[in-house]
Structures are given as C-alpha cells and as structure tokens.
Amino acid sequence: MANSATSRNRTGWYALACLLLVGSLLALSLVVAKLADDAGAPRLSFLMVAVTGAGLLLLALAALQRQPMRIDRRILEYALVSGALFALPNALAFLAVRHVGAGFISLSFAFPILVTWVLAVGLGMERINALRLLGVLLGLVGGVLLAWAKAGGMQGAQGWAALVLTIPLILALGNVYRTLRWPGGAGAVYLAALMLLGGALTLAPFALAFEMREASQLLGTKVIRLLLLEGMVFTVLYVLFFVLQKIAGPVYLSQIGMVAALVGTLIAVFLLGEAMPPYLGLAGVLVLSGSILFHRGGVGRETPRLALAKPHQARNGLSPRLRG
Helix, strand or coil: CHHHHHHHHHHHHHHHHHHHHHHHHHHHHHHHHHHHHHCCCCHHHHHHHHHHHHHHHHHHHHHHCCCCCCCCHHHHHHHHHHHHHHHHHHHHHHHHHHHHHHHHHHHHCCCHHHHHHHHHHHCCCCCCCHHHHHHHHHHHHHHHHHHHHHHHCCCCCHHHHHHHCCHHHHHHHHHHHHHHCCCCCCCHHHHHHHHHHHHHHHHHHHHHHHHHHHHHHHHCHHHHHHHHHHHHHHHHHHHHHHHHHHHHHHHHHCCHHHHHHHHHHHHHHHCCCCCCCCCHHHHHHHHHHHHHHHHHHHCCCCCCCCCCCCHHHCCCCCCHHHHC
16 A cells, blocks of 8 residues: 555656646647747748648657557558647747737646646546645736736737637647547557647648748758757657546646746847746736646546556546446
8 A cells, every 4th residue: 555655656757747848848839839930930830840841750769669559440540530639729829929929828838737637537538636726826816817807918919819718728638539539559659649740730731722822931051950859859758748648637637837837938038038927926826826736636536547558448438446
C-alpha cells in the first residue's frame, strides 16, 4: 500500500513537471509564430511546414524506439480527427497573432481547462473534487482577468479577438477526443507523430489555396531558422504533451493553457515589447495557485487516465475505471 502511494505521488510530481514544460513550450511556439509573421512568412504555410517536420521527426523517433506502428482504420481516424482538432486552433492562432498579439492568444489557452473539466465530469471520466474545482476556478479567474484587460487595449481587432476565443472549445474537444479514442497498444510518440501529420494534411489545402504565391518567402534565411526552431519546439512539445495525456488524463492536461497564458504573456511583454496588461501580478498568482490546488486535489487519488493501461477495456468511449 505504501509503495502504491509513493508511486502515485511520484507520478503526480512527474505530471506536474511535464505540465510546466509543455505549457512553457506552447507559449514559446506562439512567440516563434509571431517572429515568423514579423519576418514576412506566410502564416499557414509556415505552420504546415513546421508541423510536417516535427511529425516526421517523431515518426523516426517512434521507429527507433520500436514502438508498434500499425496502420488500420482506427489509427487513420485518430490521425485525421486529432490532427484536425490540433490544426484548427493553431491555424487560428497563427492567423490572429498579427492582429491581437502573442500575449492575447496565449491568454486564450487558459480557458480550455474549465470546458474540458465539465465535459470530463459529464462523461464520467472525472469525479467532482472540491479542491480541483477551486483550482480550476482560480486559474480561470486569472485567465479571464488578463484577457479582459488585454482585450480592452485592442482597437479594431475585436472580431479577431472573438475568433480567438473559440480556440478553448476546440482544444477541449481535442483533449477529450484523444482520451476517448486513444488506440489500444499504440505508443505516445507514434500517436503524436500521427496527430502532427494529420494536422499538416488538414492545413495543406488552405495553405495551397491562399498562400501559394507567398511560398517562396519560406526560403528566406531568417524564416528557415525560425522554421527549424518551431519544428524543434513542436517535436519536444508534443512528445511531452502525449506523455502527459497518457499519465494524467485530459483535464490535468488542459492546465497547460493556464501555464501557457502566464508564460506567453511574460514573454510577449519582456521579449516582444507588447504592453504589459493590467493586473498581471494578481492574475499570475491566481493561475499559479489554481495549478497547485488542482495538483493537490489529485495527490493520493487514482490518476484520471484514459484507457491506456488496459486499452481493450475502453469500449463505448469509457475508461477502464468506469467499468467497475
């Protein structure tokens, strides 16, 4: 019993470390997107090429690790649907970054946790926990405070701001979908590669339709460097992203948005020269406190993971713990 509790605590702290890294890398990816836009890179094409490179790198890594790499109908569905749910919010972020700034987009990533948590509770994937609920609400208040302050300073970009606020819903749907439909026996690195390649496939027709004439701008020296940087960020980010999803489940994973909101705002202010939003300190304390409370709410409890340890039990979209 003691060994089991120690193991759960160790897993919990490992999940927290992954959470902080993934959230920070997500914020960094948005900053690189802003720099690429400033360098004149076509935004959708830049994202598509960076995602393709990262997907191929992860596919090679999965092969080196000798992970099972089967291709069947379920795997193809997972790649296409998870890829589309990954590509759409990222494409919106890349398109909007010129109009609303990297800081505001980072803030939008603070909100998926509440939507994901509500969906997970409704589907029976999570039990209501007072400490976790308090953590979610504190983090959400911090994110709303920052977003409200930031939106008030934007002139003529309210339409883009409203569009960016659809990102949390799409991210939450992606979190839950990947959990419920995780193919049995498939490794995290392989699935991350498939999601990225599926996302690139989703982006391809739009990049070809709208940015064909600008494609040559991807060959500029500065843009190539940013492409390489973004590809490496995506590679590390989505390895850890899928590891975190595997060990901690969709609701815990969605906390990356709160981390990304805070880190992205700090980077946008201190490195990109964007105006510091009011209440940044208070919002930062709320987000950090919310993450800690949410983490503490899961310590000593069974980690709400999907049907990974026993994939054959995950039928009808339910995780093993729901099947008694």
